[in-house]
Amino acid sequence: MAYEKPKIIAQSTIKMAQCRPNSKPSGRPCNPPGPSGR
Amino acid sequence: MYFKRKSNVMFRNYGSFGYITDNRNFGYKETNDNGNEIGDKIVSQSGAVFLSVLNNMPQTIECLSKKISLQFTDVNIETIKIDAIEFYSLLESEGFIVSDNSLLKCNEKDKGFSYKKVKLESKNEVCSLNDEHCKSTQVFFEEYFNNEPQLTNLHLEITSQCNERCVHCYIPHEYKVNSMDSDMFYNILEQCKEMNLLNITISGGEPMIHSNFIDYLKKCNEYNFSVNILSNLTLLSDDILEEMKRNRLLSVQVSLYSMDANIHDSITQIEGSFHKTKKAILRLVENEIPLQISCPILKQNINCFNDVVDWGGKYNINVGSDYVIIAGYNHTTQNLNSRLDINDVKEVIHQRITRNTKYLEMVEKEADKKRNLSPDDYICSVCNSTICIAENGNVYPCAGWQDYVLGNINEKLLVDIWYNSIKVQYLRNLRRRDFPKCLQCTENEFCTMCMVRNANEDPFGDPLVVNEYFCNIVKLNKEIVLDWKRNCIKSRCKS
Numbered sequence: 151m152a153y154e155k156p157k158i159i160a161q162s163t164i165k166m167a168q169c170r171p172n173s174k175p176s177g178r179p180c181n182p183p184g185p186s187g188r
Numbered sequence: 189m190y191f192k193r194k195s196n197v198m199f200r201n202y203g204s205f206g207y208i209t210d211n212r213n214f215g216y217k218e219t220n221d222n223g224n225e226i227g228d229k230i231v232s233q234s235g236a237v238f239l240s241v242l243n244n245m246p247q248t249i250e251c252l253s254k255k256i257s258l259q260f261t262d263v264n265i266e267t268i269k270i271d272a273i274e275f276y277s278l279l280e281s282e283g284f285i286v287s288d289n290s291l292l293k294c295n296e297k298d299k300g301f302s303y304k305k306v307k308l309e310s311k312n313e314v315c316s317l318n319d320e321h322c323k324s325t326q327v328f329f330e331e332y333f334n335n336e337p338q339l340t341n342l343h344l345e346i347t348s349q350c351n352e353r354c355v356h357c358y359i360p361h362e363y364k365v366n367s368m369d370s371d372m373f374y375n376i377l378e379q380c381k382e383m384n385l386l387n388i389t390i391s392g393g394e395p396m397i398h399s400n401f402i403d404y405l406k407k408c409n410e411y412n413f414s415v416n417i418l419s420n421l422t423l424l425s426d427d428i429l430e431e432m433k434r435n436r437l438l439s440v441q442v443s444l445y446s447m448d449a450n451i452h453d454s455i456t457q458i459e460g461s462f463h464k465t466k467k468a469i470l471r472l473v474e475n476e477i478p479l480q481i482s483c484p485i486l487k488q489n490i491n492c493f494n495d496v497v498d499w500g501g502k503y504n505i506n507v508g509s510d511y512v513i514i515a516g517y518n519h520t521t522q523n524l525n526s527r528l529d530i531n532d533v534k535e536v537i538h539q540r541i542t543r544n545t546k547y548l549e550m551v552e553k554e555a556d557k558k559r560n561l562s563p564d565d566y567i568c569s570v571c572n573s574t575i576c577i578a579e580n581g582n583v584y585p586c587a588g589w590q591d592y593v594l595g596n597i598n599e600k601l602l603v604d605i606w607y608n609s610i611k612v613q614y615l616r617n618l619r620r621r622d623f624p625k626c627l628q629c630t631e632n633e634f635c636t637m638c639m640v641r642n643a644n645e646d647p648f649g650d651p652l653v654v655n656e657y658f659c660n661i662v663k664l665n666k667e668i669v670l671d672w673k674r675n676c677i678k679s680r681c682k683s
């Protein structure tokens with residue numbers, strides 16, 4: 151591999167997905183409780 | 189000088205680039221020393237080599253430079269060393285790496301989660317580097333993979349068995365009988381590693397019932413997956429707690445329905461469950477294990493769910509309360525008997541407004557965002573970044589939608605199902621335009637479409653049949669917001 155100085159090429163601090171599959175409040179599979187009463 | 193990757197950080201080497209991320213999808217947001225959220229970054233091909241030699245153990249810069257030099261023949265080790273110190277130091281300032289002249293101090297700097305720190309708000313949500321670097325990681329992935337969806341999150345139901353019988357559960361109680369065998373579990377994990385997956389949710393049933401639960405956690409840790417455990421915690425043992433403490437990429441989600449033991453136990457239908465769950469929650473807090481309490485709001489606890497919110501607040505525990513209950517996946521809807529009716533929901537919303545003066549502003553802000561959505565926007569992350577596997581190997585779209593089988597892991601590789609299943613492709617290609625009634629709806633900016641809500645309540649399991657119960661809640665929300673805005677205008681006119 152040809153050497154190049156290492157660099158950062160993209161970044162973010164926002165969530166990659168709006169829907170959180172890990173969240174199971176009230177047996178509901180996605181989206182944490184939102185203020186819009188979803 | 190010693191360097192190490194922080195224990196709550198994940199790294200994936202894609203060969204032509206590298207991806208480094210904090211554990212942001214779970215639990216609590218973490219910040220670096222400057223108060224910025226840590227977030228994620230894509231690094232160049234050589235950057236991926238520099239990061240791939242780091243792990244959770246401190247290593248000297250000399251040792252790291254030597255490992256890196258094995259990958260390059262056209263550069264001397266001194267240049268690598270200088271570049272490595274510069275690169276690692278940049279990532280240290282962003283919160284991904286720690287360094288120190290002493291090995292001991294390097295480990296000490298890798299501080300874990302603490303409930304004492306969770307009130308710290310992040311000062312800044314934007315990138316802290318120069319703008320020229322600021323292509324978002326999401327855009328990078330979309331361009332690199334030409335919009336081909338990448339699986340990042342897997343929900344794994346390691347057992348359907350449960351020691352509670354919660355009245356609202358979407359898994360029919362008669363189906364709570366089987367557990368995933370270890371061959372299947374380890375095989376799935378191997379496949380996830382190949383697919384560069386990040387997050388695994390270990391669920392059930394009650395996952396702690398599984399005799400291999402601790403071994404499964406160990407394996408997830410070894411593979412650098414972040415793990416979220418959905419459990420009632422009644423079976424928490426010393427051994428499980430010890431393993432949880434070892435894993436800095438682990439978080440827990442538990443349901444607590446009321447601070448009145450009788451009410452909690454009437455929902456779980458198991459006497460004594462409240463005391464066990466509450467005691468276990470406090471043990472996790474004491475041991476600084478990130479935990480989120482979910483408090484589903486049902487007819488049984490509508491008058492006391494806020495006690496759970498207040499109790500969690502005392503310990504800095506994140507508590508989510510929510511009245512959304514989905515039907516069981518066999519479409520019988522028996523589990524909806526405890527679900528709030530529209531008047532109950534109205535009462536809950538008014539309670540929220542009373543307790544949080546900013547609540548309606550937040551609702552309005554959310555609605556503003558949705559006004560910009562187009563018919564071509566996708567519905568949710570189902571089959572775009574997430575998928576689930578049941579204890580029998582059935583692959584299904586999202587938790588609660590077990591009867592919509594996309595394939596079986598005993599017959600096909602997960603990667604094959606992810607890219608080639610006709611059902612996966614069908615769900616992946618659905619867009620907002622596929623819900624024409626919703627596109628025309630005058631309240632749609634207050635709605636979040638959820639296909640499993642539709643499918644489970646429809647006798648034929650059709651995700652496109654819109655669930656009217658939730659339409660009524662959306663109407664109610666809009667009415668309340670409009671009333672509030674009218675009153676604001678009136679009071680402004682008076683003053």
